[in-house]
Every structure is written in structure tokens, then in C-alpha cells.
Amino acid sequence: MATLNDVAKRANVSKMTVSRAINHPEQVRPELRDSILHVMAELNYQPNAAARALVSRRTRVVKLTIFEDMDTTEPYYMMLLAGISNELNQHQYALQLATSNSYEVGECDGYILTGIRQKNYAWVEQLRQPVVFFGRNQQGYDYVDTNNYQAIQDSAGYAVQTGYTNLVFVGIAVDEPFETDREQGFRDFVTQTGVGARMIRLANHCHVATDYVRQHWREFPRNTAFICASDRLAIGIEDGVILQGGRVPDDYGIIGFDGVLLNQIASKRLTTMQQPLEAMGRAAARLLLANIAHPDTESQPHAQEKIIINSRLSISESTRA
Amino acid sequence: MATLNDVAKRANVSKMTVSRAINHPEQVRPELRDSILHVMAELNYQPNAAARALVSRRTRVVKLTIFEDMDTTEPYYMMLLAGISNELNQHQYALQLATSNSYEVGECDGYILTGIRQKNYAWVEQLRQPVVFFGRNQQGYDYVDTNNYQAIQDSAGYAVQTGYTNLVFVGIAVDEPFETDREQGFRDFVTQTGVGARMIRLANHCHVATDYVRQHWREFPRNTAFICASDRLAIGIEDGVILQGGRVPDDYGIIGFDGVLLNQIASKRLTTMQQPLEAMGRAAARLLLANIAHPDTESQPHAQEKIIINSRLSISESTRA
DNA sequence: CAAATTTATGCAATCGCTTGCAAAAGATTT
DNA sequence: AAATCTTTTGCAAGCGATTGCATAAATTTG
Numbered sequence: 256m257a258t259l260n261d262v263a264k265r266a267n268v269s270k271m272t273v274s275r276a277i278n279h280p281e282q283v284r285p286e287l288r289d290s291i292l293h294v295m296a297e298l299n300y301q302p303n304a305a306a307r308a309l310v311s312r313r314t315r316v317v318k319l320t321i322f323e324d325m326d327t328t329e330p331y332y333m334m335l336l337a338g339i340s341n342e343l344n345q346h347q348y349a350l351q352l353a354t355s356n357s358y359e360v361g362e363c364d365g366y367i368l369t370g371i372r373q374k375n376y377a378w379v380e381q382l383r384q385p386v387v388f389f390g391r392n393q394q395g396y397d398y399v400d401t402n403n404y405q406a407i408q409d410s411a412g413y414a415v416q417t418g419y420t421n422l423v424f425v426g427i428a429v430d431e432p433f434e435t436d437r438e439q440g441f442r443d444f445v446t447q448t449g450v451g452a453r454m455i456r457l458a459n460h461c462h463v464a465t466d467y468v469r470q471h472w473r474e475f476p477r478n479t480a481f482i483c484a485s486d487r488l489a490i491g492i493e494d495g496v497i498l499q500g501g502r503v504p505d506d507y508g509i510i511g512f513d514g515v516l517l518n519q520i521a522s523k524r525l526t527t528m529q530q531p532l533e534a535m536g537r538a539a540a541r542l543l544l545a546n547i548a549h550p551d552t553e554s555q556p557h558a559q560e561k562i563i564i565n566s567r568l569s570i571s572e573s574t575r576a
Numbered sequence: 577m578a579t580l581n582d583v584a585k586r587a588n589v590s591k592m593t594v595s596r597a598i599n600h601p602e603q604v605r606p607e608l609r610d611s612i613l614h615v616m617a618e619l620n621y622q623p624n625a626a627a628r629a630l631v632s633r634r635t636r637v638v639k640l641t642i643f644e645d646m647d648t649t650e651p652y653y654m655m656l657l658a659g660i661s662n663e664l665n666q667h668q669y670a671l672q673l674a675t676s677n678s679y680e681v682g683e684c685d686g687y688i689l690t691g692i693r694q695k696n697y698a699w700v701e702q703l704r705q706p707v708v709f710f711g712r713n714q715q716g717y718d719y720v721d722t723n724n725y726q727a728i729q730d731s732a733g734y735a736v737q738t739g740y741t742n743l744v745f746v747g748i749a750v751d752e753p754f755e756t757d758r759e760q761g762f763r764d765f766v767t768q769t770g771v772g773a774r775m776i777r778l779a780n781h782c783h784v785a786t787d788y789v790r791q792h793w794r795e796f797p798r799n800t801a802f803i804c805a806s807d808r809l810a811i812g813i814e815d816g817v818i819l820q821g822g823r824v825p826d827d828y829g830i831i832g833f834d835g836v837l838l839n840q841i842a843s844k845r846l847t848t849m850q851q852p853l854e855a856m857g858r859a860a861a862r863l864l865l866a867n868i869a870h871p872d873t874e875s876q877p878h879a880q881e882k883i884i885i886n887s888r889l890s891i892s893e894s895t896r897a
Numbered sequence: 898c899a900a901a902t903t904t905a906t907g908c909a910a911t912c913g914c915t916t917g918c919a920a921a922a923g924a925t926t927t
Numbered sequence: 928a929a930a931t932c933t934t935t936t937g938c939a940a941g942c943g944a945t946t947g948c949a950t951a952a953a954t955t956t957g
Contacts, residue, residue, distance in 0.1 A: 258913060269937050274915065284935065304683045305629035306913035310942045314626065316672075316682065333654055340675055349682030350673050351637075354661055361637065361670030362625045579943060590907045595945065605905065627943035631912045 257298035266294040277302065308362075317343055317543060318363040320353040323370030330515040331532065332369065335389065338536020339367060346544055365543045368396075372431065385546035387539045391432040397546065397560040399539040403433050406528045406566045407440035410482050410510045413568055415450055417575040419480035419508045422452040425492060426484045427459045437484055437512075459484075461491035468495025475501075480508035480574070486515055489525055493573060509573040514566075524572035531564050538562045578619035587615040598623065629683075638664055638864060639684040641674040644691030651836040652853065653690065656710065659857020660688060667865055686864045689717075693752065706867035708860045712753040718867065718881040720860040724754050727849045727887045728761035731803050731831045734889055736771055738896040740801035740829045743773040746813060747805045748780045758805055758833075780805075782812035789816025796822075801829035801895070807836055810846055814894060829895040835887075845893035852885050859883045 263270040268291065276283050276291040283291070294300075308314045319339060321332055340350050351361055366382060368375075369389040376394060379386060388398035411422055424441040427434050438454065445452040457463050464487075468475070472495075481496075483489040489511030493503055501507045504526075514529030542562060551557040570576075584591040589612065596603050597612040604612075615621075629635045640660060642653055661671050672682055687703060689696075690710040697715060700707060709719035732743055745762040748755050759775065766773040778784045785808075789796070793816075802817075804810040810832030814824055822828045825847075835850030863883060872878040891897075 260913080270914080271937060272935085275936085278915085282935075287935090303630070303913050305626045305635065306942090307915080308626035308942095309624070309630055309913080309944085310915045312942085329654070330651060333650070336673070337675075340673060341677060344675075344678035344681055347681055349678075352657070352661060352671050352673050354658075354665075356662060357665035357670075360665055360668055581943080591944080592907060593905085596906085599945085603905075608905090624943050627912090628945080629912095630914085630943080631945045633912080 256303070257300040258303070259300075261298055262291065262294050262300050265298065266291045313547075314362050314364050315347060316349045316351050316361070316363040317365050317367060317540070318351045318353050318361065319367045319369070321370050322355055322368065322372060322375050331513060334515060334532035335369065335536040335539075338533040338538075339540045340536075341533075342537040342540035343544075346540075348540075348544065364547045367539050367543055372429075385543060385550070387543040387546070389535070389539060391436065391561075393432070395557070395559045397542055399535050399542065399562045399564065400433070401530050401535065401566045402563050403436035404440035404443075406512070407437045407482060408444045409568055410512075410528050411441060411444045411450075411480075413570070414480035414482060414508055414510060414574065415448060417508065419478050419575075420451060421476055421479040422450055423475065423479060423481045424452070424454040424484075425464065425481050425488050426454060426456045427488070428456040434484060441482065457488060459487055461487050461494065464488045464491025465495040465498070468492055468499065472499045475507070477501075477506040479506075480510065482510050484512050486511035486513045486525060486527055489527065489573070493525070504572065504574045508575060510568075511573075512566075514569055526571045526574040527569050528566045529569040530566045535564050538564060577624070578621040579624070580621075582619055583612065583615050583621050586619065587612045634868075635683050635685050636668060637670045637672050637682070637684040638686050638688060638861070639672045639674050639682065640688045640690070642691050643676055643689065643693060643696050652834060655836060655853035656690065656857040656860075659854040659859075660861045661857075662854075663858040663861035664865075667861075669861075669865065685868045688860050688864055693750070706864060706871070708864040708867070710856070710860060712757065712882075714753075716878070716880045718863055718883075720856050720863065720883045720885065721754070722851050722856065722887045723884050724757035725761035725764075727833070728758045728803060729765045730889055731833075731849050732762060732765045732771075732801075734891070735801035735803060735829055735831060735895065736769060738829065740799050740896075741772060742797060742800040743771055744796065744800060744802045745773070745775040745805075746785065746802050746809050747775060747777045748809070749777040755805060762803065778809060780808055782808050782815070785809045785812025786816040786819070789813055789820065793820045796828070798822075798827040800827075801831065803831050805833050807832035807834045807846060807848055810848065810894070814846070825893065825895045831889075831895060833887075835890055847892045847895040848890050849887045850890040851887045856885050859885060 259270045259273050263273045266273065268287070272283060272287070273291055273295075276288045280288055304315065319336070343350050351363060353360070363384060365385040365387070367387050367389070368379065371379070371388065371390070379394075379396070386396050388396050389400070390398060391400050392398055407424070414422060422441075422445070424438065426438055441452070441454065455467070457467055464483075481489070481492045483492060489509050493509045496503055496507045496509070503509060509525065511525045511527035512530075514527045515532070542560060580591045580594050583594045587594065589608070593604060593608070594612055594616075597609045601609055625636065640657070664671050672684055674681070684705065686706040686708070688708050688710070689700065692700070692709065692711070692713075700715075700717070707717050709717050710721070711719060712721050713719055728745070735743060743766070745759065747759055762773070762775065776788070778788060802810070802813045804813060810830050814830045817824055817828045817830070824830060830846065832846045832848035833851075835848045836853070863881060
């Protein structure tokens with residue numbers, strides 16, 4: 256591989272000038288700069304990342320750590336990934352992927368964290384680089400999230416508006432902010448409107464939801480709408496309802512959350528609260544890069560930044576029009 | 577951060593000894609080594625990856641490049657990812673993720689390539705590091721693949737064996753080896769057994785398959801089995817069949833390929849040819865690491881290595897028992 | 898027990914690049 | 928035209944580790 260020195264010699268300048276032509280183009284005479292760039296292309300010169308990182312203390316790598324033991328069938332992360340990856344690339348940053356198994360491998364300038372649980376915070380605290388979360392947290396870390404509270408109210412509102420008179424919130428059995436926010440949104444909605452309602456919590460698997468419906472079928476009268484905290488639960492609920500002979504959407508409405516299964520399944524046209532995951536990924540990457548570029552100073556400690564990107568209801572065939 | 581020098585001083589040795597204690601433990605006196613390790617822990621010393629990479633010319637990074645414009649709802653890649661990631665971590669290698677947009681960002685010791693198309697080979701050829709593919713190729717690159725040819729024969733065989741008398745192969749409309757191998761397997765099976773059969777090719781989306789079934793419903797008599805080249809197509813076909821009033825599996829059988837949707841959907845218990853994706857990911861990582869460790873020499877050029885991991889049929893409710 | 902051999906440790910150079918300061922060249926002012 | 932300021936370029940040092948060779952210590956051998 257050609258080095259900075261090779262380029263310098265060939266262009267009859269010192270390597271410093273070449274270095275500047277790359278990193279601070281405005282500091283070098285335009286014509287000179289062009290001829291240097293030309294030589295660089297000629298030699299197919301690529302700066303050595305390791306050498307750069309060594310002296311500049313910038314790896315130009317961002318690590319995405321997925322905590323939830325990488326649920327390999329969950330498209331959610333893939334969609335975040337796409338957004339993050341695209342944004343980082345625009346800024347010439349590389350994306351490194353880590354899981355619960357690989358905390359320690361490799362270096363980076365900052366972390367994007369997702370699928371995190373309470374038990375993981377101890378690990379997060381000992382990180383020395385900037386951190387951005389997916390999902391609200393009370394520990395003061397910057398985060399990107401969707402409007403969970405309001406989104407559920409919207410879903411519930413839509414269900415009531417289309418004539419369902421009995422609501423069931425089907426939550427995920429975890430005590431994380433994203434879940435409790437949704438539950439609170441639902442609870443407040445019920446209080447405010449006085450609609451008949453109940454809440455259940457299930458493990459986030461289709462068949463669990465299907466089984467639940469089978470076993471508790473009698474408890475769900477006609478005109479019930481299920482407001483679910485994930486598309487998986489929604490799909491499972493729908494299957495259960497259909498298996499019991501319930502008609503969707505005429506007698507039973509089902510609303511999902513996430514919007515990750517839309518393209519996956521043809522006949523299942525699920526009404527769902529769609530998260531703009533690509534945009535959320537991009538936002539997280541941008542936020543992190545900003546934090547990397549402007550590190551906190553002692554005099555001005557870090558103020559938590561929150562970016563909320565609203566989900567919107569995607570209305571389809573599992574609810575009335 | 578503590579450096580090698582810091583550790584050396586504290587341990588009263590030269591930094592060389594510390595370096596050896598890390599990289600060639602057998603070369604340093606056991607007791608000395610232990611005390612060095614102790615100091616390292618005390619100072620929370622982590623070797624600087626950049627400095628290491630600079631001199632050793634090893635980044636300890638492997639790049640996974642996904643070519644197919646990252647289809648964000650495709651769990652296939654996530655499952656590969658899990659396998660690759662786990663294997664790499666065991667060897668203290670980091671995984672970097674790249675897409676069609678980000679060919680050039682970041683350095684690595686080798687590439688794992690997936691979702692590749694003919695047009696991408698020009699790019700691949702100019703890579704200087706070892707490469708491992710997912711999927712057969714005739715360009716001489718090492719690869720990991722499943723037994724596409726035989727797998728389809730197994731699927732078809734099972735369909736015939738369970739009494740379906742008419743077979744339809746539903747392929748993906750691309751001219752890549754994985755597809756042509758499957759088609760050839762099907763074609764040969766038909767020739768050998770003389771069973772009634774036909775082949776179609778569709779874009780790999782559920783609704784395309786569903787629409788196709790609707791429009792060509794008359795062409796599919798009872799007792800037809802659809803052998804599909806992906807789970808998506810299978811799901812789409814099944815929906816189409818059901819919408820037309822066909823009974824699954826009594827009158828129509830459906831077999832998928834990949835096995836990525838199994839946990840996703842409860843009532844859709846699809847019979848599918850399950851690829852061992854996690855194992856394939858691990859195998860690819862292992863193969864690549866071996867290639868990195870033992871680079872080709874001039875005297876002994878590279879011989880293509882092929883690793884085939886067999887898929888097996890996972891029998892469920894979309895075919896007869 | 899001295900010589901030869903093996904095993905452990907240290908020294909110096911180097912990887913490719915960027916930072917801080919200094920010098921040279923060019924432009925502007927008085 | 929001398930003095931000052933600004934822009935452009937170069938020099939030297941060093942980031943934190945590893946490689947090759949040299950030296951010191953420990954062990955074996957005749």
C-alpha cells in the first residue's frame with residue numbers, strides 16, 4: 256500500500272502538506288491541493304486507519320451493542336441497523352456490531368445501545384465514550400425514542416372511535432420504560448374515557464398470545480379491540496381469535512406495535528402503530544456523532560438529550576375502517 | 577488509559593516483557609508473568625488496538641458486507657450475523673457491518689460476503705484481503721453453502737411420498753447459483769420420478785405469490801404441492817390458496833425454504849427446509865479466520881474451499897404427515 | 898568447574914500518521 | 928522600500944505497540 260510519504264515524494268511536497276490536503280483542504284493552495292489529490296488517486300492511496308487512530312485518538316468506529324440476547328428473528332434491529340449504518344457511512348464512520356457476548360472486543364469512539372435491561376447499567380457506567388440509547392432511560396443518557404405514551408392513546412382512541420366498546424391492552428412482560436410508558440398511556444386513556452378495559456402482560460411470542468386467547472376466550476365479548484405492544488403479540492392474538500371463530504375485524508379488532516411485519520405477510524394486513532425505525536436509527540447515529548465531535552467539558556457537564564420521533568397508526572385490515 | 581509502559585514500570589520490567597506476557601505467555605517465567613498480569617488488572621490495562629494494528633498489520637476486524645440492498649425485514653441475515661458474531665468473538669475478533677453504501681469505510685483483515693450478485697464481482701476482485709462467501713460461486717472464492725440441490729430433492733420427495741401428485745416449484749427470479757441449484761434439483765427429480773410438475777419464478781415477496789395463485793388458480797388441481805425457494809413465497813402461496821378456498825394441507829401442500837419464520841407466526845406452521853444458519857455463520861467465520869492466519873503464498877496458491885452444511889426438512893402443518 | 902547451550906529479558910528501530918511550533922513566501926500597510 | 932501581517936509549507940517529536948537482534952541469566956554438559 257502507498258503511504259503518505261510515497262504521495263509526498265511523488266508530489267514534491269512534504270507529507271505534512273499531503274496530510275493537510277486531506278484533513279484541512281482549505282489550508283493548502285488550491286492548485287497544489289488538486290495535484291496532490293491527483294497523485295493520491297494515481298497511487299490509489301488510502302490513509303492507514305490504524306496510524307490515524309493511534310495519533311488522533313479517534314477510531315472512526317461506532318459500536319452498536321444489542322443487549323437482548325440477540326433475538327435473531329426480530330426484524331426490529333435490522334431496521335434500526337439500516338438507519339444507523341446509512342447515517343454513519345455518510346460521515347465516514349464504520350459500524351461495529353456487538354452483542355452481550357462481545358462487550359470487550361474492539362475499540363470505538365462511541366456506543367449506540369439497544370435492547371438494554373436494568374441489569375446492564377452497571378456495564379454502561381464504566382464506558383468512557385459517549386453513549387446513545389434506544390429508549391427512554393432515567394440514568395441521564397441521551398436517547399432516541401418514539402412517543403410510546405401518546406402512541407398507545409392514539410391506538411386506543413382509534414379503536415374506540417371505530418366502535419369497539421371493550422379494550423384489552425396486551426403488553427410485554429418486562430419492566431422497561433418503553434413498556435411502562437405504553438401501559439400508562441393506556442391506563443390514562445381508560446380513566447379519561449371510561450371505556451371498559453383490562454390489561455394483560457405476556458412474553459413476547461406469538462404462540463403465547465395465541466394460547467392465552469384460547470384459554471381465556473370466554474372473557475372477550477364481541478366488540479373487543481386488542482391493543483398490543485408488539486406486532487408479534489398482535490399476530491398471535493389474531494390467530495387465537497380466528498381459531499376460536501371470532502371475526503376480524505367485524506367483531507374483534509387488533510392493533511399491533513412496531514410495524515415490522517408489514518411486508519412479511521400478505522394476508523395478514525395488520526393495523527399497527529408504525530415506528531419510524533430507519534429515521535430513529537439515523538437520529539441516534541447523528542446524535543452520537545455530535546457527542547463525539549463535542550465532548551463534554553468539565554465546566555459544562557452533559558445535559559441529557561432526548562429525541563422523540565412519533566409513530567403513526569397504519570390502518571389496515573385487522574380493524575374496522 | 578494505561579499504556580504498556582505504565583505496566584512495565586509498575587512491574588519493574590521492560591515493556592517487551594509485558595508485551596510477551598500478553599502475546600507469548602510461554603516465553604516468560606510463570607511467576608513473573610503472573611505478577612505482570614496482576615499489574616495489568618490493577619491498572620485496568622487494555623492494549624491499544626490502533627498501535628497494535630499499525631505495527632502488526634492486523635486489525636482484528638472482519639467485515640460482513642451485505643450486498644442485496646439490505647432487505648430490512650429479512651431475518652435471514654440476522655441469523656447469519658448471530659453465528660458469525662459469536663464465532664468471531666471467541667477469537668477476539670470484532671465484526672464490522674457494511675452494506676452496498678459503505679464499501680470503503682473502515683479497514684479489516686478479511687471479508688464475509690453475502691447477498692452477492694454478478695455485478696458485484698468486479699468489486700470483490702480488487703479486495704486484497706481474504707474473502708469468504710455465502711453461497712456457491714464459480715470464481716474460486718471460498719464459500720459456505722447449504723446443499724441446495726439435494727434439499728429441493730428431499731422436499732419434492734417428501735411431497736410425493738405423502739401423496740401429492742402434482743408439484744409446482746416456486747423459485748426466486750434471480751440467476752444466482754443458490755437458485756439454479758435448486759431448480760436443477762427439482763428438474764432432475766421430476767425427470768427421475770416422472771411426476772407431474774411445473775416451475776415458476778417470482779419476485780421474493782409474499783403478495784406477489786399470493787397474487788399469482790389468485791390469477792392462476794385454475795391451473796392448480798387438488799393434490800398439488802408447492803415447493804418454494806423461500807419461506808416468504810411459501811407464506812404468500814399459502815395465503816393465496818386459502819383465499820381461494822383451497823384446503824391446506826389436505827388438498828394442497830406447501831413447503832418453504834430457509835426456516836426463518838418458524839418462531840414468528842403461530843398459526844402458520846409451515847413445513848420448511850430449514851437452513852442451519854447459525855452453524856453456517858460460524859463456519860464462514862472460522863474459515864475466514866483460518867485464511868487470515870495462513871495467507872496464501874506465491875508457491876502455494878489458493879485452492880477453493882467449500883463448506884456445505886445440510887439443511888433438513890422441518891415437517892409441520894402445511895403438508896400431510 | 899569452565900565451556901557450551903538454552904532460556905529470559907532488554908534495547909533500538911519502526912509502523913504511518915498528526916500535533917505544535919517554526920520558517921518561508923506572499924500580501925498589505927505606512 | 929522597510930515593516931508588519933497573513934498565508935502557506937516544513938521539521939521534529941511522538942502516539943503505543945511489535946519485530947529482530949543482542950545481552951544477561953540459568954541450565955546443561957564434558
